[in-house]
Amino acid sequence: MDRWNGKRFLDIFGVILQVYREKIEGKGEDAYVSLVNETGALIGCFDGCGGIGSRRYAVFDTHTGAYVASRIAAQASADWFLRGCEEGRPSDLSEKELAEEILAALKSCRGMEPSSSVLKGSLTREFPTTLAMAAADTQNVVFYWAGDSRGYILDERGLHQMTTDDVEQQDAMKNLSEDGPLKNVISASRSFQIHRRERMLPGTGIVLTCTDGCFGYLSSPMAFELLLIETMQKAQNPRHWELLLKERIEKNAGDDYTLMAMVLGFDTFEQMKQYFRGRYREMDSRFQEMTSQEKLLAWWEEYKKEYENY
Numbered sequence: 001m002d003r004w005n006g007k008r009f010l011d012i013f014g015v016i017l018q019v020y021r022e023k024i025e026g027k028g029e030d031a032y033v034s035l036v037n038e039t040g041a042l043i044g045c046f047d048g049c050g051g052i053g054s055r056r057y058a059v060f061d062t063h064t065g066a067y068v069a070s071r072i073a074a075q076a077s078a079d080w081f082l083r084g085c086e087e088g089r090p091s092d093l094s095e096k097e098l099a100e101e102i103l104a105a106l107k108s109c110r111g112m113e114p115s116s117s118v119l120k121g122s123l124t125r126e127f128p129t130t131l132a133m134a135a136a137d138t139q140n141v142v143f144y145w146a147g148d149s150r151g152y153i154l155d156e157r158g159l160h161q162m163t164t165d166d167v168e169q170q171d172a173m174k175n176l177s178e179d180g181p182l183k184n185v186i187s188a189s190r191s192f193q194i195h196r197r198e199r200m201l202p203g204t205g206i207v208l209t210c211t212d213g214c215f216g217y218l219s220s221p222m223a224f225e226l227l228l229i230e231t232m233q234k235a236q237n238p239r240h241w242e243l244l245l246k247e248r249i250e251k252n253a254g255d256d257y258t259l260m261a262m263v264l265g266f267d268t269f270e271q272m273k274q275y276f277r278g279r280y281r282e283m284d285s286r287f288q289e290m291t292s293q294e295k296l297l298a299w300w301e302e303y304k305k306e307y308e309n310y
Contacts, residue, residue, distance in 0.1 A: 029070055037085065044131065070129045128185050154207075154229075220300060
């Protein structure tokens, strides 16, 4: 039976956190979306692919295709979500319709450049971007993704990656040192797939999406979880938590970074901190024992059983 049966989404919703930073002000290639109403909520992060989308477009004030792509994909996703809320539950939204909406928007951008021509070569794309979104209603949460931006659920058992990176190497720990090319990315010039994964909405917990600037410069997935819950424990309120997250991620990130989170099922911020306090103490204690890479890798083999299975 649905634990939230008969309730509006706003009755179980806490707050949305937004953590965003451009490495070079005014030139950041990340974007995000954040929407909430009585029916449900949408959070999403988009990372324009600067390497394969480095072409500059005069019609877009000489910004790169990566810069434009992330923002256009974010707006198209918002339109898709709002229209879907009018027609049914957010968790019923189609990933195929989302892909069609984004592709149409990106192709319209291509047509705005007078000298636009089809790019050639395996390392080029027109308006390329990753996507990681979570749409929740009172029953379920659905993750949508393409590329290597990620979606997670954080609960008292730890951090759970709900998306699968579109790269050859599927091990999240090895991905930190073996950064392979993306096999699937949104663009206006090549076919792509948006993946979908649905789960029952957690009674209490945090749903997150983020770009790789948040986790890609850390030593391990465990370090990312500790960063999240340690800053939470030190924060006085949600806005203070955003500030501490930004400060901590900034110390490590060598790229733009974006993190969005929806908090569910807690009446107060202090209640949420209490819920995660035991987990924080456990994780902090384990990190004190990580005196070598061998110990860290051994812990990862244990940790990933929960991290990869939800």
